[in-house]
Amino acid sequence: MSWDGIIFQAPPDVSVEELPDNFEMPLLGTTEEISQKLISLLPEAKHCVGQCTLSGEDFWLELNFGFPPEEEFRNSIGVRSNAGLGVIPILKIICDCFSARLFDIQINNFADMQYETELSMQKFSEWRDRALQAKPDQAKP
Secondary structure, eight states: OOOEEEEEEEOOOOGGGGGGGTTOOOOOEEEEEHHHHHHOOOTTTTEEETTTEEEOSSEEEEEOOSTTOOOOOSSSEEEEOOOTTTTTHHHHHHHHHHEEEEETTTTTTEOSSSSHHHHHHHHHHHHHHHHOOOGGGSOOO
16 A cells, blocks of 8 residues: 655646646656656665655655656656655655655645645555554455
8 A cells, every 4th residue: 555646847836726727737858857867866766767766764655757658758757655754855855856746645635745744644654554454354344
């Protein structure tokens, strides 16, 4: 199970609901350009075509930007994490590098990279831990 998000360029200081109906995500670059930026930002991470993974003391992070492979240009980076709070500064650095924002799928809005993001990750972690500890007979409706 993972805490998920999407990194893309969006106007600052607006919620997802305030984005215009005709909003289109600007391009972040080619798969190779995104990869090179991430290699510069996160040299300690594992890098392969269209993907970057990193582990820290309390987190793991997976960034995906290579699907479908036949497309060269990308307008977003998919984010998967275990929701360890140590990932927040890393996500902020990535967003800053791409002049982008992180859409937090759990709250259906942009991450503030502070209190609200911590709360989102904590709530997800609590739910995940309960779900993983549930016994099969407890899962029945």
